[in-house]
Amino acid sequence: MKIAVASGKGGTGKTTISTNLALYVAGQGYDTVYFDCDVEEPNGHLFLRPVITKKEASSIPVPVIDESKCNACGECVRFCEYKALVRLGKIVMVFPELCHGCGGCTIGCPNHAIQEQEREIGIIEAGQSGKVGFVHGRMNIGEAMSPPLIRDVLQQIPNKEVNIIDAPPGTSCPVIASIRDTDFVVLVTEPTPFGLNDLGLALDMIRELGIPHGVVVNRAEDGNRDAESFCEKRQVEILAQIADDRRIAECYSKGELILIGVPGVQKRFEELWQAIRKRLMA
């Protein structure tokens, strides 16, 4: 079973929910792995502090032109949708950072002058944090495209009972690459105008993808029903609420798991896990 944790807005608590949920679920006796797909700014390792046992590069294939065979016909330049190939006089130049690695130029070159070479865009590390399996990707600084690395991180999905995927913020391609093949998505929000506006965008996205989903309201305040009314209006289930509590903020700031560090939090994760299970069994 694959469960993703996403949000429109950044900083609502995706990593807090996903790392602690992974710990909770593993504690229930399930074989559990945590995947950090926020490869631009991965933070899960700061909380789970895994022992890394495997490290490998993630790369995409980019074209390399054999100048002895290239007659600068320009076929590849015309074909490339990403303007990663440019003809300058009698030579064709490659701009590898613009290349999406589709392979079209290589297959289509009439002179067979193009070969592909792997270009590293980031690294993948895997290991173990107590009972929780751990995988994350870390994109190299200056790279623009995270989806190929995210797809590589998710390729590491072993045959475990519960796979928890920590998605990046936003609603565009990196998020979609992280959640598109999951069974359930937990959307984390906070009861502020920004939080709820971005939850609305995330709901639009997830309904387009057609994945079952529910909401966790983080930093919930007594007497503030904004999130409840919003979720009622958008007809989405609230799976659990986590109170706005300075102890949680301080525990998080130090890189500690709130399931261990803050009394009473255990109950919230139990509710969340039960709500997810109920939805997945239905």
Add this chain to the structure above:
Amino acid sequence: MKEIVIISGKGGTGKTSITASFASFAATKAVLADCDVDAADLHLILKPVIRNRTEFRSGYKATIKLDKCTGCGKCLELCRFEAVRDVTTWDKLPGIIYTIDPVACEGCGVCVRFCPSQAIDFNEEICGEWFISDTRFGPMVHAKLGIASENSGKLVTLVRKEARRIAQEKGAEYVLIDGSPGIGCPVIASLTAASLALIVTEPTVSGVHDLRRIAMLTKKMGIPAMVCINKWDINQSITEEIRQITDSLGLQFAGLLRYDKAVTASQRQQKTLPEYSSEGVVRDVMNVWECVVGAAEQKGFKKGIDHNGNEH
């Protein structure tokens, strides 16, 4: 004219609240640009009145014409983005034809070009909309990326270009850019050739980790950067650590912002912080603004930043 980008690496550190406050302080001397195109929030405070809306067309998507597909499977073999899905059909042999998952399609055109039956269309995509608006603090350029769309970097570039054009026309002193979290394509597009980046961080282990990465990106791109710490009083020892990191990375320090409930309270009233109050965190934001303006005006600011961008 200076282009000031507010970024953070980590999400939710307060970029938009700070950008809106800066808009207030700059009064009408700035043009505003919301470059967080896939989760835009600045409009919730600035309440722009849209004067001009334009479709954002970018890239293509492949679609298989089911009547022409022979089920040969060439597209499935060539597609590297897992966008080709098979469909069982009872109408023809071999019983399987293919469709393209529009969400996974990267718009590369490989299947279109190499389909032996020319059964695949390639249509330009509408990936969202962008707007030129009026706000009580001056013109604003903003956008909405389409649901599950791509090309956010290109949309950011477009928003910035328009904001710059308007600023030049009006003789505005600043373009204030609200950036997106992360370090990938929309962030790179927000930073390219900007005058100055203000990195907003928070005193948490995640804040520190993400600050290092975004600071490496600004260095690598040669963009002068300053750092401010939001909610500094949540963890004073990490705040101290960030100040040391800021020094060691050769970045300028722009100030501390205290934790203050006024931030969400002003958001609920759709007001900028200076419109909501004149005390507490508002004074901190004011100091940061003065620091940023001072640095933006100062010549040779780039000195002291080395450009070798290695991760440490």
